Amino acid sequence: MTKVRAAITGIAAMVPPYILTNKELEMMVDTSDEWITTRTGIKERHILKGDGLGTSEMGSAAVKELLKKTGTSPDEIDLLICATVTPDMIFPATANIISNKAGIKNAFSFDMNAACSGFLFAVATGSKYIESGTSKKVIIVGADKMSSITDYTNRDTCVLFGDAGGAILLEPATDDCGIMDSILLADGSGQPYLHMKAGGSSRPPSHETIDGKEHFVYQEGQAVFKFAVTKMADISAEIMGRNNLTGEDIAWLVPHQANLRIIEATARRMGIGKNKVMINIERYGNTTTATIPLCLWEWEHKLKKGDNIILAAFGGGFTWGSIWVKWAYDS
Numbered sequence: 001m002t003k004v005r006a007a008i009t010g011i012a013a014m015v016p017p018y019i020l021t022n023k024e025l026e027m028m029v030d031t032s033d034e035w036i037t038t039r040t041g042i043k044e045r046h047i048l049k050g051d052g053l054g055t056s057e058m059g060s061a062a063v064k065e066l067l068k069k070t071g072t073s074p075d076e077i078d079l080l081i082c083a084t085v086t087p088d089m090i091f092p093a094t095a096n097i098i099s100n101k102a103g104i105k106n107a108f109s110f111d112m113n114a115a116c117s118g119f120l121f122a123v124a125t126g127s128k129y130i131e132s133g134t135s136k137k138v139i140i141v142g143a144d145k146m147s148s149i150t151d152y153t154n155r156d157t158c159v160l161f162g163d164a165g166g167a168i169l170l171e172p173a174t175d176d177c178g179i180m181d182s183i184l185l186a187d188g189s190g191q192p193y194l195h196m197k198a199g200g201s202s203r204p205p206s207h208e209t210i211d212g213k214e215h216f217v218y219q220e221g222q223a224v225f226k227f228a229v230t231k232m233a234d235i236s237a238e239i240m241g242r243n244n245l246t247g248e249d250i251a252w253l254v255p256h257q258a259n260l261r262i263i264e265a266t267a268r269r270m271g272i273g274k275n276k277v278m279i280n281i282e283r284y285g286n287t288t289t290a291t292i293p294l295c296l297w298e299w300e301h302k303l304k305k306g307d308n309i310i311l312a313a314f315g316g317g318f319t320w321g322s323i324w325v326k327w328a329y330d331s
């Protein structure tokens, strides 16, 4: 029997218009364009401005564009999964809010939180609903308003993050294209190095947590860097090895965009030249769950049916993963 795979059949993204440059950050904290560029590769990032606008603003804009672009009616969607660490609210799920804004009424929807690896976790999950025959059209959203949890008085973290949302459509394919393999991992012992201290059930919001700035990203950069650089490279090499793929076979590496040095180390380990690595960190910074769809969206016009693409990510949790995709269409 022919194997049914989940193929990516469309992609869209929303980037808010306001651009926060390194120059502007130099006026906010004790930093420099030179430090940010050499340590991270980031030059600017986009920030969502406007009262009451949350992650669903970007996620729903991306979904509406995706539906338009692929000629899909909202009624045809069976499932929408939103990967995010900055939900509009603790509940209901931002996926439900996005579905409502995009007119999706016949689907079930839920959020997934695997920090920066969230998009990959959601793609792997959504693809199982397609492979099993349970769903025919699944939307995966990666959207984060990182500016809502970033302390713009802390130079350690405020230079790193940006806001954006992306969305892909998954549909069944029987022509040996689509999501070919995935490896996902998590290690909860990484929690002390990257987390938000308060706002959850173990430490609900209070005057004390607000005064202590505990509702922002807390990161021990060097410790996270060490894990990220080895784990993202290891898992990308592993998915290639177990599928007999070499650097020659890979058309594109799509790495999570947290730090240019981590991206370069991963590409080196995989034997992939920089010309085959999607890198846009200089313009968007780390948009958490949106980095990978944002890359695919920007490079879509260069992708060809049958291209072997490796998606790779590392994030808070710790979480990490890689997915081998055979691209399903000529753009």
Ligand code: ACO
Binding pocket: 030, 031, 032, 035, 036, 039, 040, 115, 116, 117, 155, 156, 157, 159, 194, 220, 221, 222, 223, 224, 225, 228, 258, 259, 262, 286, 288, 314, 315, 316
């Ligand atoms: N400008 C100037 N100096 C700075 C800045 C800044 N913006 N930030 C930190 N520094 C200083 C530090 O205070 C320190 O000074 P000191 O030596 O006098 O103490 C010095 O620069 C070095 O600081 P480090 O933290 O060691 O710098 P490092 O080279 O490690 O770079 C960075 C920091 C960019 C955060 C890096 O560690 C990194 O990329 N880590 C991994 C991030 C990641 O992958 N996160 C996972 C995904 S995010 C998620 O899941 C939500």
